Amino acid sequence: MAGAGKQHKITLDESEMPTRWYNVVHDLPTPPPPPLHPGTGQPVGPDDLAPLFPTELIMQEVTGEQYVDIPEEVLDVYRLWRPSPLFRAHRLEAALGTPARIYYKYEGVSPAGSHKPNTAVPQAYYNARAGITKLTTETGAGQWGTALAFACAQYGIDCEVWQVRASYDQKPYRRLMIETFGGTVHPSPSELTAAGRAILAEHPDSTGSLGIAISEAVEIAAQDPSTNYALGSVLNHVLMHQTIIGEEALLQLAKIGETPDLLVGCTGGGSNFGGLMFPFLREKWAGWMNPEVRAVEPSACPSLTQGTYAYDFGDTAGMTPLLKMHTLGHDFVPDPIHSGGLRYHGMSPLISHLYETGEIGAVAKPQSECFAAGVLFARTEGIVPAPEPTHALAAAVEEALACKESGEEKVIVTALCGHGHLDLPAYGAYLEGKVTDTGWDDAELQAAVAEALTRLPALA
Numbered sequence: 001m002a003g004a005g006k007q008h009k010i011t012l013d014e015s016e017m018p019t020r021w022y023n024v025v026h027d028l029p030t031p032p033p034p035p036l037h038p039g040t041g042q043p044v045g046p047d048d049l050a051p052l053f054p055t056e057l058i059m060q061e062v063t064g065e066q067y068v069d070i071p072e073e074v075l076d077v078y079r080l081w082r083p084s085p086l087f088r089a090h091r092l093e094a095a096l097g098t099p100a101r102i103y104y105k106y107e108g109v110s111p112a113g114s115h116k117p118n119t120a121v122p123q124a125y126y127n128a129r130a131g132i133t134k135l136t137t138e139t140g141a142g143q144w145g146t147a148l149a150f151a152c153a154q155y156g157i158d159c160e161v162w163q164v165r166a167s168y169d170q171k172p173y174r175r176l177m178i179e180t181f182g183g184t185v186h187p188s189p190s191e192l193t194a195a196g197r198a199i200l201a202e203h204p205d206s207t208g209s210l211g212i213a214i215s216e217a218v219e220i221a222a223q224d225p226s227t228n229y230a231l232g233s234v235l236n237h238v239l240m241h242q243t244i245i246g247e248e249a250l251l252q253l254a255k256i257g258e259t260p261d262l263l264v265g266c267t268g269g270g271s272n273f274g275g276l277m278f279p280f281l282r283e284k285w286a287g288w289m290n291p292e293v294r295a296v297e298p299s300a301c302p303s304l305t306q307g308t309y310a311y312d313f314g315d316t317a318g319m320t321p322l323l324k325m326h327t328l329g330h331d332f333v334p335d336p337i338h339s340g341g342l343r344y345h346g347m348s349p350l351i352s353h354l355y356e357t358g359e360i361g362a363v364a365k366p367q368s369e370c371f372a373a374g375v376l377f378a379r380t381e382g383i384v385p386a387p388e389p390t391h392a393l394a395a396a397v398e399e400a401l402a403c404k405e406s407g408e409e410k411v412i413v414t415a416l417c418g419h420g421h422l423d424l425p426a427y428g429a430y431l432e433g434k435v436t437d438t439g440w441d442d443a444e445l446q447a448a449v450a451e452a453l454t455r456l457p458a459l460a
Ligand SMILES: *Cc1c(COP(=O)(O)O)cnc(C)c1O
Pocket: 114, 115, 116, 143, 144, 232, 233, 234, 266, 267, 268, 269, 270, 271, 272, 273, 341, 342, 386, 388, 389, 417, 418, 419
């Protein structure tokens, strides 16, 4: 065929887009421990969550059904950018001289430039349908705020975002994008909430954290019956919405007759990782394939590899239910590394549970190694990745180089969960040699986590 060369891009037609999300809870060998009410120590019920979330999302949070149909009104918005492409990284492979075949599922084609709209859109939809007129949320790097502002605009509801002060100051373009989509942005900590005022009274120069921003957004939503709260990661329903990534990738790999040997993804709260991995884990448990699944986190915020598996709050002020997860302690403030989306003290309970039960592995990477992989990727594949997925790329590169040594033709699949067009100052810092690596002394970190956990309410 004229012009037929290497196939770089494996696409699906709109008509081939999956119409159901996959709920991994249905197929787990053992169920994950439930969230607990901090006051009673009992599992939280739907009534406890009703001040913050609409009924349909609460049901999705607790359902044991294997699949949930995606509403037509959501599919219609997804079709603006989905199905997203799967690429074979031929040029990266050539640069590495590896016999491995590397594939990446690219979520940077979305309106926000990341995977976040996959859940922002259904969350805004279910809230709007329940008569909610405003959603509050937190944002770190700004990707979640951007996604939610876009999603709220689709269904005609307001969006108010507390952005971590450090990013608010360093990343004005994210704020402008949120405002362009119609959202309102406050730097966090702010004077608008009791949680924010308490932090500012003690630390007037606080640069904020995701945990503090969550406390502020939750506080505002809890006070107003027409306002709800939306979380961009961590919770079961969020990871379920992201499974459209993995369902599409399965179809794309099947089209070219490939099965993965290794799946790698970056983990902040675990949503892009779970979204890619869960459908593959289902196939693995069914005996159709046997890939190794590996999470990659930053050395500066190593919740899986160095955190403790325990009940902890999802936020700093202690307003959320207690979640059984890998945590660095709810008041942990990581160093201001460039991957803002990976600076969260905890990890999704589902991902934590899968790690604990040995279904997935995890490694931590220092950011300079990740930027090196990101720059190599940009120069070979032509996409500047967001700093977060460069963690997964660094692990993919490491594996591909090991294949070069061993001669193994492994099939490696990763989620390139966002582009880095608004993260160019971070690349600038790297190119100028100004990116430094921080890690944690294990004993010191364990002591700090243990100390933070003593400040939790006693559980019955
Ligand atoms: C938010 C974000 C992350 C981290 O969140 P997860 O829930 O772990 O996926 C990673 N990458 C990008 C591009 C993000 O926007």
